Amino acid sequence: xSEYRAPITDMRFTLEHVAGLETLRTLPRFAHVDGDLLxxxxxEAGRFASEVIxxxxxxxxTIGSVHNGDGTVATPPGYKEAYQRFVEAGxxxxxxxxxxxxxxxxxxxxxxxxxxxxxxxxxxSLCPMLTYGxxxxxxxxxSEEQKATYLGKLVTSEWSGTMVLTEAQAGSDVGxxxxxxxxxxxxxxxxxxxxxxxxxGEHDLTENIIHIVLARTPGAPxxxxxxxxxxxxxxxxxxxxxxxxxxDVTCLSIEHKLGIHSSPTCVLSFGDAGEGAVGYLIGEExxxxxxxxxxxxxxxxxxxxxxxxxxxxxxxxxxxYALERKQGRTVGGERGEQAPIIRHPDVRRMLMLMRANIAAxxxxxxxxxxxxxxxxxxxxxxxxxxxxxxAAILTPISKAWASDLGTELTSLGIQIHGxxxxxxxxxxxxxxxxxxxxxxYEGTNGIQAxxxxxxxxxxxxxxxxxxxxxxxLGDAASLEGDLKPIADxxxxxxxxxxxxxxxxxxxxxxxxxxxxxxxxxxxxxxxxDTLGGWMLARGARAATAEPAGYDPAFLADRIxxxxxxxxxxxxxxxxxxxxxxxxxxxxxxxxxxRFG
Amino acid sequence: MKIAVCVKQIPDPATPYQLDPETHLVMRPAEQVLDDTxxxxxxxxxxxxxxxxxxxxxxxxxxxxxxxxxRQALAMGADQAVxxxxxxxxxSGALVTARVLAAAIVREAVDLVIAGTESTDGYTGxxxxxxxxxxxxxALTFARKVEHIDxxxxxxxxxxxxxxxxxxxxxxxxxxxxxxxxxxxxTFKGIMQAKQKPVDQPTCADLGIDPGSVGLGGxxxxxxxxRPAPARTAGTKIHDEGEAYLEIVKLLEQAKVI
Numbered sequence: 001x002s003e004y005r006a007p008i009t010d011m012r013f014t015l016e017h018v019a020g021l022e023t024l025r026t027l028p029r030f031a032h033v034d035g036d037l038l039x040x041x042x043x044e045a046g047r048f049a050s051e052v053i054x055x056x057x058x059x060x061x062t063i064g065s066v067h068n069g070d071g072t073v074a075t076p077p078g079y080k081e082a083y084q085r086f087v088e089a090g091x092x093x094x095x096x097x098x099x100x101x102x103x104x105x106x107x108x109x110x111x112x113x114x115x116x117x118x119x120x121x122x123x124x125s126l127c128p129m130l131t132y133g134x135x136x137x138x139x140x141x142x143s144e145e146q147k148a149t150y151l152g153k154l155v156t157s158e159w160s161g162t163m164v165l166t167e168a169q170a171g172s173d174v175g176x177x178x179x180x181x182x183x184x185x186x187x188x189x190x191x192x193x194x195x196x197x198x199x200x201g202e203h204d205l206t207e208n209i210i211h212i213v214l215a216r217t218p219g220a221p222x223x224x225x226x227x228x229x230x231x232x233x234x235x236x237x238x239x240x241x242x243x244x245x246x247x248d249v250t251c252l253s254i255e256h257k258l259g260i261h262s263s264p265t266c267v268l269s270f271g272d273a274g275e276g277a278v279g280y281l282i283g284e285e286x287x288x289x290x291x292x293x294x295x296x297x298x299x300x301x302x303x304x305x306x307x308x309x310x311x312x313x314x315x316x317x318x319x320x321y322a323l324e325r326k327q328g329r330t331v332g333g334e335r336g337e338q339a340p341i342i343r344h345p346d347v348r349r350m351l352m353l354m355r356a357n358i359a360a361x362x363x364x365x366x367x368x369x370x371x372x373x374x375x376x377x378x379x380x381x382x383x384x385x386x387x388x389x390x391a392a393i394l395t396p397i398s399k400a401w402a403s404d405l406g407t408e409l410t411s412l413g414i415q416i417h418g419x420x421x422x423x424x425x426x427x428x429x430x431x432x433x434x435x436x437x438x439x440x441y442e443g444t445n446g447i448q449a450x451x452x453x454x455x456x457x458x459x460x461x462x463x464x465x466x467x468x469x470x471x472x473l474g475d476a477a478s479l480e481g482d483l484k485p486i487a488d489x490x491x492x493x494x495x496x497x498x499x500x501x502x503x504x505x506x507x508x509x510x511x512x513x514x515x516x517x518x519x520x521x522x523x524x525x526x527x528x529d530t531l532g533g534w535m536l537a538r539g540a541r542a543a544t545a546e547p548a549g550y551d552p553a554f555l556a557d558r559i560x561x562x563x564x565x566x567x568x569x570x571x572x573x574x575x576x577x578x579x580x581x582x583x584x585x586x587x588x589x590x591x592x593x594r595f596g
Numbered sequence: 597m598k599i600a601v602c603v604k605q606i607p608d609p610a611t612p613y614q615l616d617p618e619t620h621l622v623m624r625p626a627e628q629v630l631d632d633t634x635x636x637x638x639x640x641x642x643x644x645x646x647x648x649x650x651x652x653x654x655x656x657x658x659x660x661x662x663x664x665x666x667r668q669a670l671a672m673g674a675d676q677a678v679x680x681x682x683x684x685x686x687x688s689g690a691l692v693t694a695r696v697l698a699a700a701i702v703r704e705a706v707d708l709v710i711a712g713t714e715s716t717d718g719y720t721g722x723x724x725x726x727x728x729x730x731x732x733x734x735a736l737t738f739a740r741k742v743e744h745i746d747x748x749x750x751x752x753x754x755x756x757x758x759x760x761x762x763x764x765x766x767x768x769x770x771x772x773x774x775x776x777x778x779x780x781x782x783t784f785k786g787i788m789q790a791k792q793k794p795v796d797q798p799t800c801a802d803l804g805i806d807p808g809s810v811g812l813g814g815x816x817x818x819x820x821x822x823r824p825a826p827a828r829t830a831g832t833k834i835h836d837e838g839e840a841y842l843e844i845v846k847l848l849e850q851a852k853v854i
Contacts, residue, residue: 039627040667040790044782052781090784103784549627 002317002427004054004120006046009554010362011112012038017542018535019366021108027377030106035549038109041094045113048089052082053120060123060262061430065203067254073202073264079124083205091117092128092157100139100147101155107298108370111305115362118309122434123262125309127160127200129302134161136295137212137229141283149237150210160206163299164213164232164268165292166197172447174214174289175223179270181215181230181279190276191215191232194252194269197441201266202234202251208243209234213270214292217285229288230279232270248277259433297395299442301368304398306438307406308361314413314431315354321428322347322416341416349568350412356536356565357409359558361402363535364528368394389464393456394531400448401528403438410435449520452527454513457505465505469498472534479541483559486537489566493530493573500526500580518587519580526576533570536562597650597744597766599641600701601674602711602724603634605658605665609716619812620819621687622717624658630665631717635672635779637710637772640742642673642780644708648744651675655700657685657693660797670790671782678704682799687812690718694726696810699803701731708749709769713738728769736764737771756852 015021015038024030056078063076086092095110096102105113118125135154138147153159170176179193191213195201202209211232220226236244250272255265270277283291322342329337330344341347368391375388410432414421421428439445457465472494479487500523504516540562543555605628607613614623641652652674656666660681670677678700685696701709709731714721728735740759741752753760754773782790800807808814834843848854 036662036664036667037788037791039664040671040787041784043629043664043668044671044787048781085781088783089781094784103788 002313002320004050004313004316006042006049006116006119007312008039008042008046009550010359011042011115013539013542013550013554013558014359014362014366014535015108015112017547018363018539019108019370021106021370024106024108024370024373024377027379029104029377030373033106033109041105041109042112045091045116048086048091049116049120052085053117053124056082056124056262057121057430058427060121061259061434062261064261065254065264067251067264071202071250071252073204073251073254073266075203075205075264076262079262080205082124083127086117086128087157090156092131093155095132096135096155100135100151106370106373108366108373111301111366111369114302115305115309115312118306119313121262122306122310123260125306126260126263127203127205128157130163130200131157131159131161132302133163133295133299134210134212136298137282137291138231140294141229141291142231143282146231146280146282149241150231150233153208154210158206159208159210160200160203161210161212162198162201164195164198164201164211167193167195171197172444174292175225175227177214177216177227179213179215180276181217181228181281182276183217184278189217189230189279189281190271191230191279192271192276194267196267197255198266198268199263199441201264201268202254203264207235208237211249211268212282213279214288215279220286224289226286227288228285229282229291231282232277232279236278248273258436259430260437296443297372297391300395300399300448301365301372303438303442304361304365304368304400304402307402307404307435308358308365310431310435310438311354311358311361311406311409311413314410314428314435315351315358317428317431318354318413318416319351321420322351325418327418347416350416352561352564353568354409354412356561356569357405357532359539359561360529360532360536360565360569361405363539364394364531365398365402367535368398386464386467389459390468392459393452393464393468396448396452396456397524397528397531399442400439400445400452400524401532403435404445404525405528406435406438407432445524446521449524450517452524453504453516453520454508457501458508462501462505465501466498469494469501472530475534475538475541479537481544483537483540483544483562486533486540486562486566489570490530490533490537493526493533493570496574496577497523497526497530500577503581512583514584518584519582522576522579526573526580529569529573533562533565533573536565597644597648597708598704598706599645599650599652599708599710600655600704600706601634601637601641601652601669602697602709602727603638603654603656603666603669604631604715604717605629605656605661605663606631606715606717613717615822619687620822624661626661628659628661628665630668631712631715633712633714633716633774634669636774636776637712638669638672638674639777639779640739640770640772641708641710643777644742644744650707653678653704653706655697655704656680657688657696657700659686660795663795666795667787667790668782670793670795671787672780673782673786674793676793677795679795679797680799680803681797682810684800684807684811687815688810689815689817690720690722691726692810692815694723694730696800696803696805697723698727698730699805700798701727703803707766709733709767710742711769711771713771713773724769724771731767731769734764734768735771736762736768739770739772740776742770742772742776 060076066074094103094105098104167177181189181191213230213232238244250269252267325341326338330339371387371391378384414428417428420426476487476490507516540559543558608629645652654674654677657680660679666677711724725735736751738754739751740754743750749764
């Protein structure tokens with residue numbers, strides 16, 4: 001079993017010197033988020049993640065959650081106790097506003113805490129992650145009564161929450177769902193239908209589960225315009241807060257999956273026993289999709305965080321293996337030498353790719369999280385809008401770029417282990433299997449690329465995207481001396497990405513949607529790699545200024561990582577330009593029937 | 597019941613210690629962490645305080661630095677801290693440390709003093725007993741279980757072959773073994789509150805301690821040389837031909853484990 005140590009120095013450095021926490025500190029509500037607080041919180045959360053949660057990962061993978069046949073689901077040994085301690089320690093609530101009983105930390109800092117829990121055990125982390133979505137939904141759109149009934153225990157994670165969207169015929173196309181909600185005499189609703197792929201839809205970690213269910217009301221318009229949002233608690237809640245009758249929600253089965261085995265992926269049936277499960281309408285009828293979109297940014301960013309976190313876990317295991325495992329001699333080494341494999345250039349290449357990409361992801365994701373914080377709390381309306389636009393552009397990139405990298409880097413982690421990596425006992429394969437889902441759920445990466453190309457390029461008439469490129473080029477221009485080569489590679493990559501964005505913008509005006517869609521995925525990759533280079537360049541610039549409180553060796557590493565990324569990753573950005581601009585024609589050149 | 601817990605900030609054990617080449621003393625960075633073995637004593641104190649509606653004060657000696665280790669202990673739930681931080685104290689031996697801690701404890705008028713058995717960076721293992729002697733308190737050392745019953749302490753003392761049950765009136769001193777209890781993890785609220793808790797930082801003068809009686813000069817001892825620990829020698833290999841378990845039993849008997 002590999003150990004996990006939260007990379008708290010890099011987390012703190014990225015927040016304070018790369019992503020721009022200082023802007024957030026100018027706001028009264030976050031003025032207390034100083035270096036001491038970050039150290040105190042990261043230290044203890046990291047210790048908790050290492051000692052209490054990380055040991056669960058392998059048990060969770062090998063035993064997994066089990067459907068008992070009677071509709072209940074048993075989590076793997078140790079999960080209940082660890083979850084209980086997680087709730088008691090107050091970590092789930094740390095990132096919520098104080099107004100609803102949270103700890104008042106900005107989302108940027110809470111993202112780092114989330115990264116620790118995911119890296120420790122991604123399957124475990126999904127339970128509180130789904131609950132965060134429920135909290136957002138209710139605090140933004142719930143009635144006062146609904147907030148009073150559910151919010152308190154969801155904020156602390158004493159109860160868990162779920163997002164119940166998917167049906168067999170309604171996956172990426174949520175508008176095709178058919179679950180029905182009909183009004184009852186008492187103002188509540190009765191829901192009937194079957195939902196699939198419901199993460200942590202049934203389990204034994206909490207005494208109640210609050211499902212947020214999408215369904216259609218009688219006479220609702222077809223498609224996404226006719227979807228409403230309901231609260232369906234596993235146990236109805238009495239007026240005094242105690243638990244009442246068991247609601248008519250049944251877990252029929254759980255899926256057998258590639259990874260995240262501890263996270264039960266449920267088939268949920270509503271209203272099997274009678275007239276329907278009791279539900280409570282959130283907000284207005286037919287507004288469900290709009291409510292869903294308001295919480296999409298955080299959810300997608302959280303999934304990007306999975307790519308980052310699991311890569312970090314895989315990197316730590318691969319690096320310690322590469323330091324210990326001895327094979328073969330190095331160039332110029334003595335005959336018979338058995339060198340640790342970290343000394344072989346190709347192994348070092350893989351480790352450096354992992355480490356540099358991890359630092360790049362951390363930068364982009366934290367900047368994304370801080371943009372969400374700033375878009376909510378800045379005084380100045382114009383700047384607030386700018387941050388909102390930035391978050392809108394960064395979110396699909398964070399989700400897709402980071403989750404694709406998660407798959408790629410965890411695969412490198414296996415490769416570094418050689419044959420042992422392919423053996424499950426080593427534990428290196430779990431990170432790859434766990435991370436693979438992140439590219440699929442919460443909107444596939446293809447949909448993220450479509451969102452970026454079709455909706456984010458035209459945002460504000462193209463001004464938002466232009467402003468982002470100007471920010472990157474501005475930072476590149478500020479790099480001097482030894483950092484100049486980094487600046488040059490970053491500028492070239494940015495100009496290539498900007499040229500594709502310009503062309504796509506033009507094509508959209510001309511109605512050449514298929515051409516844009518055909519190149520959307522390589523464009524998202526270009527953007528991700530470029531912005532990753534931007535964040536690493538900012539890190540190198542900050543490291544050159546030798547900020548207090550950091551080991552000189554750590555700062556030197558940050559400069560070396562930026563230089564490596566500029567030499568090995570940024571040049572590949574330019575190579576993607578042709579693929580982006582090739583258009584759709586060649587993609588459809590082979591007749592559909594020829595695929596049969 | 598008011599309880600004092602002796603704690604120590606030490607350099608992070610994850611990074612190798614540096615010794616000053618001239619004085620041979622451990623070089624202490626501004627960021628030091630709480631000695632992990634102190635968490636057991638803190639946990640025992642917090643449980644006793646909760647049962648008796650009492651309070652817990654941490655008592656420490658050494659460079660305060662940025663107080664990171666002390667904040668870690670406060671985050672567990674202790675109410676306040678006293679850190680005797682004075683450059684004059686650099687190089688003090690165990691007995692001087694005990695005198696200084698005793699002087700700080702006396703000011704707090706506590707009912708019970710709790711300590712670990714030894715620090716992870718010094719390993720002298722005699723400071724708790726010395727404090728008890730200086731303060732004239734009964735010393736209940738190597739406790740694996742501590743209970744407060746009818747105004748008295750009932751302690752199970754770990755011994756080589758088992759444990760002794762001893763009782764003592766208060767005030768008293770107890771040293772707690774690692775693993776005696778499961779230390780709690782600080783809560784998020786606890787960490788936030790720790791920033792606001794009072795940390796008193798008296799000097800030797802404040803405690804009325806004669807500067808000549810502390811530090812390297814006042815300790816009546818000197819470090820003459822420091823040598824690296826000998827490298828680990830190769831182990832013994834025993835080939836199992838079905839009887840190797842007997843060898844294991846023999847080794848365990850030699851180690852007095854069984």
